[in-house]
Structure formats: structure tokens, C-alpha cells
Amino acid sequence: MISFYAIATDSTGTSKLYGIDLAGTSTPLFTVGSWFKGGLAYYPPTRLFYAIAQDTSGFSSLYRLSLDGHVQLLFGLGYRFTGGLTYRPQDNSLYAISSDKTGFSTLHRIDLAGSAPALFGLGLSFVGGLTHDALNDVFYAVTAHGADLSILYSIRLSAAVTPLFGVGVQNRGGISYQAAQKLFYSVHSDAKDFGYLQTISPSGAVQVLFGLGYGFDGANVCVSPFFGAAIKILSPLANERFLKNENVVFQAEVLDASGTYVVSDSSGLTWLSNFDGTLGTGVVTKSLSVHNHQITALGHGLQTSVPARVFADLWRPIRASSGPPTRAIRSTRPPRALRGQWSSPSWKPFAINASPSPFPSATRSPPTTMSGSTRTRSPFHSARASTRREAASSMRTAISRAGPT
Known part of the structure; x- marks a missing residue:
């Protein structure tokens, strides 16, 4: 070198x-x-x-x-x-x-x-x-x-x-x-x-x-600008997760020996995977096999590595994640009356550690029904109507006592 x-x-x-x-x-x-x-x-x-x-x-x-x-x-x-x-x-x-x-x-x-x-x-x-x-x-x-x-x-x-x-x-x-x-x-x-x-x-x-x-x-x-320098991998991030057939961008820069400025971009760097082998040179866009990968950027007498994981389907990261058992919400509609904790970042496949909410779900009053000319109202509606009648009666009494003006 x-x-x-x-x-x-x-x-x-x-x-x-x-x-x-x-x-x-x-x-x-x-x-x-x-x-x-x-x-x-x-x-x-x-x-x-x-x-x-x-x-x-x-x-x-x-x-x-x-x-x-x-x-x-x-x-x-x-x-x-x-x-x-x-x-x-x-x-x-x-x-x-x-x-x-x-x-x-x-x-x-x-x-x-x-x-x-x-x-x-x-x-x-x-x-x-x-x-x-x-x-x-x-x-x-x-x-x-x-x-x-x-x-x-x-x-x-x-x-x-x-x-x-x-x-x-x-x-x-x-x-x-x-x-x-x-x-x-x-x-x-x-x-x-x-x-x-x-x-x-x-x-x-x-x-x-x-x-x-x-x-x-x-x-x-x-x-030499590369004597004592260090490669900084910009993409993928360490421990970043991907799905099968998802394109991954491999990009890096080389910092000088003081770490204060960039002396080179991805030019001259070769990308390797411990599972897929050589991925390419320079800035590379490529999908990876389903596996736990060690991604290495190599060049100018320097090298550095980051881990990355690739899953076969959306729910595999849930089954692979550590921690207490999780219940995957597979419905296309959001769950009601549930509270939970995200088990992975929002931009990745996720699961919810869910438990029933301690708060009861709200119930609707039965709708008003019509039977011939007779209306059937709920007790709630009846109480409101009675209050309105009493208020109107009190207003009429006050006007009659005041007399004409």
C-alpha cells in the first residue's frame, strides 16, 4: 500500500x-x-x-x-x-x-x-x-x-x-x-x-x-490521503433489515486520518457479503439473499463491515424478534380497544404486543323506531324531551305574570 x-x-x-x-x-x-x-x-x-x-x-x-x-x-x-x-x-x-x-x-x-x-x-x-x-x-x-x-x-x-x-x-x-x-x-x-x-x-x-x-x-x-484513513459506510445501516428481492443501496465515503473531512467517495471500493460474495464496485444497488449478512466495504488498503438481515416475508422479523410472545395483527383494518408497544421501527415489518384495553368500549343507544303513528324512544331521549317541556312552561308563566308592556 x-x-x-x-x-x-x-x-x-x-x-x-x-x-x-x-x-x-x-x-x-x-x-x-x-x-x-x-x-x-x-x-x-x-x-x-x-x-x-x-x-x-x-x-x-x-x-x-x-x-x-x-x-x-x-x-x-x-x-x-x-x-x-x-x-x-x-x-x-x-x-x-x-x-x-x-x-x-x-x-x-x-x-x-x-x-x-x-x-x-x-x-x-x-x-x-x-x-x-x-x-x-x-x-x-x-x-x-x-x-x-x-x-x-x-x-x-x-x-x-x-x-x-x-x-x-x-x-x-x-x-x-x-x-x-x-x-x-x-x-x-x-x-x-x-x-x-x-x-x-x-x-x-x-x-x-x-x-x-x-x-x-x-x-x-x-x-497518501488513504494512509490512516477510515471507511464510513453510509448505506446499509448497521443491523438494517430488508425483505427478499428488496434493492439495497451500498454506499460509503472515506474520511481522512483526522476524521474531519472526506477524501474520497465510493469510487475504488469493493462490496462483499459473507453469504452472497462480491456485490460490486463503487455505488451498488442490489438485492440480497435471505440470510444474516456481514457486509464489507474494501479498498485503498482499508476495510470496514456492518451486519444486515434479509427476511423472506413481512412477518418473519416478528417471529425472529426477541422478547415476550407477540400477537401479530394481520387484519387490514386497525384494531380497536387495544393498546400495544411497537416491536420494531415504524418503517420495518412490525408486530404489536397487545392486551385487552381496561376501558370498556362505548355502546350505542338503540335507534328510535316507528310503529305506525307511535314513536318509541329510549329513556335518555324521553328525559331530554321532558326537560324541554318544563323549560317552555316556566317561560310562559313568567311572561303572563309580567303583563302587557
């Missing part, structure tokens, strides 16, 4: 993208062009890599790279963008560092519409790489003064630039933060320009891992 990507440039100026695994294997993937020595970053909104190259005059341009080998020039940035490139998820933007002729460095926010406005100055010789901690919204950058000690700085958008500690000499091959491990990975070169990958802890401890080769000195190391 590739854990890092980096660009190395040989003595002729030819630059190649490499895939690097933690076992120490560095594999060239394809040639990206000439003099790519300004930074490399993955941009989740487009699922592509972006890199900075310079021409012979030092003018820098932004390129877009896909892992199938396609390289596209986007637009010019300005002179001497050689300090690194990184992604900030809070505003979905790329950030880069440039330096002027004196070596003074400036942080820029790159607008993919075609501009790179300057934000604020950093200091001298920030040419060793740029990275971002998404959880804490902090940038980190490395200075590289020739054979002098390289220093790691923290940078906030409030323009606070703070030196942290030394990280060795000639650390100009790039730096990238791995959130799951809480480690920095950087590339430093020896006196013969041979590059080595090393880790840097937040306390400043440096450990060399293995050699990479020559030409890894362009602030161009980038942690």
Missing part, C-alpha cells in the same frame, strides 16, 4: 512522481514534467493531486495530476513558489509559500479560479515544505538554510509564526502531517543529495526511516 507520494527531479530537470510504502520501497509512477520543485498536495474536492513547477526564470505554475498519468497546467502563480503546498479543509483551499530574491518568504492562499494572493510574511528561507493539521487548524513549515540547521515553525492565519525546534540539516524535501499517528514525515538530504524519509514527533524527536534516492529535495512529499 502506498503511504506517501513524492516528486523527485534528476540532474536533467526531469521530474517523476513516486509512490512510497512504509516497507521502504520507492516506486516511480510516471513522469510529470520538468523542475517540479515547489510542492505537492492532495485536493479532496477534485480527488486529484496538485503540484508546483518552475521554469528556467524561476516563474512558478500550478499543475493538476491524476494517478493515471494525466498532467494538466492550470495557471501561473508568480516567481519562486518553492516552499511547499498543502490543503486546508476549513475553506477547501490550497496554500503555498513563495520567496523573493532576498529569501524572505510569504504565505499565499491559492484560488483555483486563477490567482494566489499573498497573506503575510513568514521570515527567511521557508523552502523545506508546508503542511496543515486539520484538527487544530495550524500550518507547519520548515526553514532550510543550506547546510545549517532546519527549524520547524507553526503558522496560524492570525499571522502568528512560532519557531518550535530543529529537525536536522538540509530538510528541504517536504513535510507532511499524519493525524492518526500524530507524526510529521519529512525528507532530508545528505551531502551527496541522497534523500531519506524521517519522522518528527511533536516533541522534536527525529527518526530516520529509510533512503529514497537522489533528487528528493523539492518540498514535494505528501502523505
